[in-house]
Amino acid sequence: xxxxxxxxxxxxxxxxxxxxxxxxxxxxxxxxxxxxxxxxxxxxxxxxxxxxxxxxxxxxxxxxxxxxxxxxxxxxxxxxxxxxxxxxxxxxxxxxxxxxxxxxxxxxxxxxxxxxxxxxxxxxxxxxxxxxxxxxxxxxxxxxxxxxxxxxxxxxxxxxxxxxxxxxxxxxxxxxxxxxxxxxxxxxxxxxxxxxxxxxxxxxxxxxxxxxxxxxxxxxxxxxxxxxxxxxxxxxxxxxxxxxxxxxxxxxxxxxxxxxxxxxxxxxxxxxxxxxxxxxxxxxx
Numbered sequence: 001x002x003x004x005x006x007x008x009x010x011x012x013x014x015x016x017x018x019x020x021x022x023x024x025x026x027x028x029x030x031x032x033x034x035x036x037x038x039x040x041x042x043x044x045x046x047x048x049x050x051x052x053x054x055x056x057x058x059x060x061x062x063x064x065x066x067x068x069x070x071x072x073x074x075x076x077x078x079x080x081x082x083x084x085x086x087x088x089x090x091x092x093x094x095x096x097x098x099x100x101x102x103x104x105x106x107x108x109x110x111x112x113x114x115x116x117x118x119x120x121x122x123x124x125x126x127x128x129x130x131x132x133x134x135x136x137x138x139x140x141x142x143x144x145x146x147x148x149x150x151x152x153x154x155x156x157x158x159x160x161x162x163x164x165x166x167x168x169x170x171x172x173x174x175x176x177x178x179x180x181x182x183x184x185x186x187x188x189x190x191x192x193x194x195x196x197x198x199x200x201x202x203x204x205x206x207x208x209x210x211x212x213x214x215x216x217x218x219x220x221x222x223x224x225x226x227x228x229x230x231x232x233x234x235x236x237x238x239x240x241x242x243x244x245x246x247x248x249x250x251x252x253x254x255x256x257x258x259x260x261x262x263x264x265x266x267x268x269x270x271x272x273x274x275x276x277x278x279x280x281x282x283x284x285x
Contacts, residue, residue: 048090
């Protein structure tokens with residue numbers, strides 16, 4: 001996340017330097033905005049799966065080029081938090097990483113995972129201003145700078161039998177490795193009356209035998225549509241929808257929680273997309 005903020009600051013300085021001669025021209029203006037994001041994922045769901053909304057924030061700068069008194073072009077550089085909440089409650093499996101032989105449990109999983117993806121956005125839009133209202137639409141090119149998830153997993157096993165246990169989820173998708181768990185501590189459970197120590201907190205790829213890249217794609221492309229209301233000549237309120245056009249998860253790491261194959265999570269090639277609604281307060285000079 002710190003690297004992304006540094007890149008964001010660099011682009012702000014770069015654009016400010018490269019456009020300073022243009023700002024003297026009447027058809028060019030600039031501004032800034034900040035506000036809240038309301039996010040979720042969409043895509044095909046297995047039985048027991050669900051998506052819910054999360055909140056984040058955005059902050060960025062705006063460059064506008066007037067083609068006429070009504071129509072023009074707009075470019076932005078925005079730091080934006082997107083993602084969503086993933087829920088699973090149903091029949092599942094859980095793999096305990098125990099040397100030399102992992103233990104595969106069959107039972108019921110109840111999991112809540114709040115995912116936060118941090119992007120540097122490059123929206124490119126066309127706009128039309130009609131009185132106090134400005135309508136805009138275009139595309140958004142996003143670069144992923146950080147991706148984390150936090151939540152909790154509860155599991156009770158049927159085969160082999162095991163009482164319900166809970167594990168905290170601390171997923172850091174860029175840094176976590178396969179079979180990875182934190183050093184937060186362990187807990188003791190009984191599997192078929194055998195004492196087994198398991199982590200109290202696990203990473204994003206704990207149940208994987210190997211890691212083939214990160215779960216979330218580095219590049220995202222979305223369609224933007226929005227409206228702004230100008231309270232005066234400069235101050236405005238904006239509402240915008242950002243609809244993802246590409247799969248944000250990589251098929252080499254996107255797993256199913258309903259099935260295991262050869263003792264490993266079954267991978268799937270579905271099409272998960274992000275949807276975000278932005279409420280902004282900004283000022284245009």
